[in-house]
Amino acid sequence: MWNKLKTYSIKTFWCAMNFSDSEKISSVLDSYWLTEVLDDENADLVIFNTCSIKQKSEDKIFGLLHNFKKIKEKFPHRKYWITWCMVKKSWIRDKESVFYSNDPLLRRSEILDFVFRILDLPKLPWILWINKNSDKNLNEDKEKFFQIQQKLKSPHQAIIPIQTGCDNFCTYCVVPYTRGKEFSRSIAEITREINFYAKKWIKEVILVGQNVNSYWKWWWITKRKFDEENKKWLDWEEKTPFAKLLEEVNKIEWIERIRFQSSNPHDMTNDIIKAILNCEKVMPSLHFALQSWNDEILKKMRRRHTFDDFKKIVKKLRSKNKKFWISTDIIVWFCGETEGQFQNTLKAIREIQFDMIYISQYSVRKWTFAWDKMNDDISLEIKKKRWQETNEELKKSMKNRMSIFQWEKVKVLIDKIENWICEWKTEENYVCRFSEKNYKVWEIVEVEVIWSDTWALKWE
Numbered sequence: 001m002w003n004k005l006k007t008y009s010i011k012t013f014w015c016a017m018n019f020s021d022s023e024k025i026s027s028v029l030d031s032y033w034l035t036e037v038l039d040d041e042n043a044d045l046v047i048f049n050t051c052s053i054k055q056k057s058e059d060k061i062f063g064l065l066h067n068f069k070k071i072k073e074k075f076p077h078r079k080y081w082i083t084w085c086m087v088k089k090s091w092i093r094d095k096e097s098v099f100y101s102n103d104p105l106l107r108r109s110e111i112l113d114f115v116f117r118i119l120d121l122p123k124l125p126w127i128l129w130i131n132k133n134s135d136k137n138l139n140e141d142k143e144k145f146f147q148i149q150q151k152l153k154s155p156h157q158a159i160i161p162i163q164t165g166c167d168n169f170c171t172y173c174v175v176p177y178t179r180g181k182e183f184s185r186s187i188a189e190i191t192r193e194i195n196f197y198a199k200k201w202i203k204e205v206i207l208v209g210q211n212v213n214s215y216w217k218w219w220w221i222t223k224r225k226f227d228e229e230n231k232k233w234l235d236w237e238e239k240t241p242f243a244k245l246l247e248e249v250n251k252i253e254w255i256e257r258i259r260f261q262s263s264n265p266h267d268m269t270n271d272i273i274k275a276i277l278n279c280e281k282v283m284p285s286l287h288f289a290l291q292s293w294n295d296e297i298l299k300k301m302r303r304r305h306t307f308d309d310f311k312k313i314v315k316k317l318r319s320k321n322k323k324f325w326i327s328t329d330i331i332v333w334f335c336g337e338t339e340g341q342f343q344n345t346l347k348a349i350r351e352i353q354f355d356m357i358y359i360s361q362y363s364v365r366k367w368t369f370a371w372d373k374m375n376d377d378i379s380l381e382i383k384k385k386r387w388q389e390t391n392e393e394l395k396k397s398m399k400n401r402m403s404i405f406q407w408e409k410v411k412v413l414i415d416k417i418e419n420w421i422c423e424w425k426t427e428e429n430y431v432c433r434f435s436e437k438n439y440k441v442w443e444i445v446e447v448e449v450i451w452s453d454t455w456a457l458k459w460e
């Protein structure tokens with residue numbers, strides 16, 4: 001199977017974690033002398049690395065796979081693989097393989113040859129070449145997986161996974177069942193890796209995980225001591241591990257910008273907030289998932305924060321810097337949400353003034369608590385109408401937020417220059433477009449904002 005493959009192409013969808021996983025896949029395939037190509041219609045091997053958190057995303061990928069049917073008929077030696085977080089075991093269509101399976105995913109598309117669990121990446125030669133099953137425990141797989149060096153696709157930015165898995169079990173989410181328990185890498189391993197990339201001129205790092213601010217949380221919680229004499233729990237002596245990690249990465253020479261995602265309000269301790277505000281390389285932008293504005297709905301979702309908790313964090317961050325970027329994820333409209341609760345949503349957008357919201361309509365995901373025990377009782381029509389109203393409110397909020405930048409100087413890391421227009425993001429995370437004035441790609445420059453449209457700041 002390996003031997004006939006010469007070229008490969010990877011199609012990556014959605015989250016930053018998937019992009020860093022794809023860079024690991026590239027690195028493994030390159031080490032087996034395959035060449036990466038951009039043209040997936042002519043590649044011997046096409047890998048779809050995608051998200052399956054929503055049923056819709058899964059259906060979309062199978063639609064895309066269908067487009068390759070004619071190519072596969074013409075060139076039967078071509079291979080199509082899929083990897084995503086729903087895969088719990090790797091399976092191959094080839095009956096000769098010990099990994100052969102009649103798995104429902106393989107049955108769903110006749111052109112699919114291999115469905116693989118991303119953590120099996122270090123074992124690819126065993127699976128495809130040696131054809132020998134080598135079962136190991138999951139944590140060992142995770143350690144080996146994270147040690148694979150990424151083949152960075154960007155010359156100035158590195159996406160670094162710091163943890164994976166989730167212990168929260170929100171009622172609508174399938175991640176804890178697919179990615180498993182939380183697992184964090186050590187600070188030493190992460191900083192060693194970033195140091196290595198920093199020497200290759202990487203300027204920006206994005207620390208990623210399902211739940212970055214709960215990094216090493218359970219280990220840290222067990223460190224808390226009970227004062228036998230006074231019969232009370234003492235405060236932790238040490239900082240939250242994620243705050244420590246931010247401080248360590250902040251010390252790395254050559255790195256100029258640090259970002260992270262995704263994080264949750266209930267794990268946002270005061271010392272993490274302090275680290276965000278005090279580490280000069282940590283950018284003034286935070287994406288953390290609110291999901292709903294209504295405390296009753298938040299309870300139904302089994303989220304561990306209230307709308308008030310969220311507001312307090314935003315207040316602390318923006319009291320030091322009014323330009324601090326705040327973005328969030330919202331699910332519209334979860335089981336049983338009333339019109340009144342929806343109106344609260346719009347009110348809350350006005351109150352917080354978001355810089356961006358990723359709005360998704362609630363859809364049932366198999367195997368979750370909500371799928372099993374709750375009723376998805378809001379009609380599609382109402383969901384669409386409410387989605388539009390929310391989007392309109394978001395646009396107004398973004399316009400207000402961007403007006404703060406008018407006549408202000410912003411620092412931009414230039415990502416690309418096309419037709420004399422430079423484009424990249426400000427420290428806060430806003431897209432910024434301006435004319436080229438002998439600037440170079442990957443340079444950090446200061447420009448004055450003249451005006452803005454809904455999505456970008458403009459220089460002239």
Ligand code: SF4
Pocket residue numbers: 166167168169170173174175176210211264
């Ligand atoms: S925090 Fe909730 S929504 Fe996020 S990955 Fe964990 S279970 Fe899913």
